[in-house]
Amino acid sequence: xxxxxxxxxxxxxxxxxxxxxxxxxxxxxxxxxxxxxxxxxxxxxxxxxxxxxxxxxxxxxxxxxxxxxxxxxxxxxxxxxxxxxxxxxxxxxxxxxxxxxxxxxxxxxxxxxxxxxxxxxxxxxxxxxxxxxxxxxxxxxxxxxxxxxxxxxxxxxxxxxxxxxxxxxxxxxxxxxxxxxxxxxxxxxxxxxxxxxxxxxxxxxxx
Amino acid sequence: xxxxxxxxxxxxxxxxxxxxxxxxxxxxxxxxxxxxxxxxxxxxxxxxxxxxxxxxxxxxxxxxxxxxxxxxxxxxxxxxxxxxxxxxxxxxxxxxxxxxxxxxxxxxxxxxxxxxxxxxxxxxxxxxxxxxxxxxxxxxxxxxxxxxxxxxxxxxxxxxxxxxxxxxxxxxxxxxxxxxxxxxxxxxxxxxxxxxxxxxxx
Numbered sequence: 160x161x162x163x164x165x166x167x168x169x170x171x172x173x174x175x176x177x178x179x180x181x182x183x184x185x186x187x188x189x190x191x192x193x194x195x196x197x198x199x200x201x202x203x204x205x206x207x208x209x210x211x212x213x214x215x216x217x218x219x220x221x222x223x224x225x226x227x228x229x230x231x232x233x234x235x236x237x238x239x240x241x242x243x244x245x246x247x248x249x250x251x252x253x254x255x256x257x258x259x260x261x262x263x264x265x266x267x268x269x270x271x272x273x274x275x276x277x278x279x280x281x282x283x284x285x286x287x288x289x290x291x292x293x294x295x296x297x298x299x300x301x302x303x304x305x306x307x308x309x310x311x312x313x314x315x316x317x318x319x320x321x322x323x324x325x326x327x328x329x330x331x332x333x334x335x336x337x338x339x340x341x342x343x344x345x346x347x348x349x350x351x352x353x354x355x356x357x358x359x360x361x362x363x364x365x366x
Numbered sequence: 367x368x369x370x371x372x373x374x375x376x377x378x379x380x381x382x383x384x385x386x387x388x389x390x391x392x393x394x395x396x397x398x399x400x401x402x403x404x405x406x407x408x409x410x411x412x413x414x415x416x417x418x419x420x421x422x423x424x425x426x427x428x429x430x431x432x433x434x435x436x437x438x439x440x441x442x443x444x445x446x447x448x449x450x451x452x453x454x455x456x457x458x459x460x461x462x463x464x465x466x467x468x469x470x471x472x473x474x475x476x477x478x479x480x481x482x483x484x485x486x487x488x489x490x491x492x493x494x495x496x497x498x499x500x501x502x503x504x505x506x507x508x509x510x511x512x513x514x515x516x517x518x519x520x521x522x523x524x525x526x527x528x529x530x531x532x533x534x535x536x537x538x539x540x541x542x543x544x545x546x547x548x549x550x551x552x553x554x555x556x557x558x559x560x561x562x563x564x565x566x567x568x
Contacts, residue, residue, distance in 0.1 A: 179549070179552060181552070182548065182551055182552035182555055183548060183552075188533065210556075213559045213566055214555050214556075214559075216566035217527070217555045217558050217559060217562065217566065218527050218555065220504075220508070220562060220565060220566065221508065221523065221527035221528050221558075222527060222528070222530075224406075224504075224505055224508050224528055225501065225502075225505045226398065226402055227398075227401060227402045227405045227411065227414070228398045228401065228402070229397050229398060229401045229415055229418060230411075230415060233397060233415065233418070233419070234390075234393065236415075236419060237393065237419045237422055237423070240419055240423055241423060241426055244423070244427070
């Protein structure tokens with residue numbers, strides 16, 4: 160076993176270790192230590208040097224390949240394709256590209272815009288209803304009996320005297336004074352507190 | 367013109383707010399990159415242009431669902447790659463071979479505009495017919511060599527060596543581990559050595 164044999168075995172092992180890394184070595188993407196080891200190996204290994212040279216040439220050749228470009232009517236054809244999309248997917252009508260002044264895209268093509276618009280419309284309707292609708296009337300309690308009208312006898316007498324001096328036939332106070340006892344309701348709670356002139360008479364509303 | 371200085375993220379946000387100019391800017395930025403990638407995958411200009419338009423149509427339809435989890439370029443390349451896979455499956459069922467027609471080295475050189483004549487899009491503007499013809503012939507050989515690669519290997523080598531994407535970006539586009547990208551790239555280049563051997567020293 161001599162040094163020459165040892166070096167030969169070492170290079171063989173390194174070839175097996177480094178062969179799959181030669182593409183990355185060409186691209187310079189390995190870490191510094193590994194780059195240095197492969198560089199030293201390639202310097203003494205003819206087969207790996209040959210692989211590295213050809214990989215370099217391939218990468219360089221492909222980098223020099225022609226750059227192909229679209230045709231001159233590409234934009235026009237693309238515009239036509241988008242305009243021809245079904246409305247639910249395209250959400251666009253007519254031309255949307257500008258070699259000329261472009262039309263705006265449809266306003267509702269995005270969900271946030273649609274949502275904002277819906278809220279705005281609902282707010283406007285609500286404001287309109289609040290402004291133009293009549294306020295509801297105050298609910299009247301129909302269960303409570305009508306408040307009794309309190310009429311003083313002395314007022315009726317005074318009114319009778321005035322009317323009888325004018326037109327006795329249309330004297331409502333005389334009619335009232337002449338009405339039957341049943342139609343004149345007396346508030347027992349108040350009667351004993353008042354004098355005759357000031358006795359409160361509860362008149363039925365239905366009269 | 368304001369869109370020229372905007373980032374891809376800003377352009378996408380503007381597109382999502384119905385900014386037509388932003389959409390136009392995105393198309394302008396990426397149409398040739400996507401077209402070149404698809405051309406290398408399918409091998410003919412007509413199919414490549416049709417699929418490139420389809421990429422932007424799909425982008426247009428799916429704009430609202432884009433969430434910036436990946437870059438715009440990754441998203442577009444991914445759409446393009448999926449369309450190429452679908453196209454390849456259809457053509458495989460149709461003619462049991464490589465999808466679309468491959469540029470013939472013996473036939474006349476037909477330009478994208480339909481005219482006969484040795485004119486392709488080249489980076490060098492110097493008008494030297496022999497140089498142009500040599501470039502066209504080399505490009506055709508490259509395309510033939512790429513067509514012989516399995517689709518997954520072709521995807522990786524085109525994205526890396528022609529389109530200039532990094533390993534991580536490619537892993538994101540094709541949705542596979544980084545190690546897989548590296549090994550596919552190594553295998554693709556090794557295969558191309560055999561098909562492009564005579565041209566390696568050009």
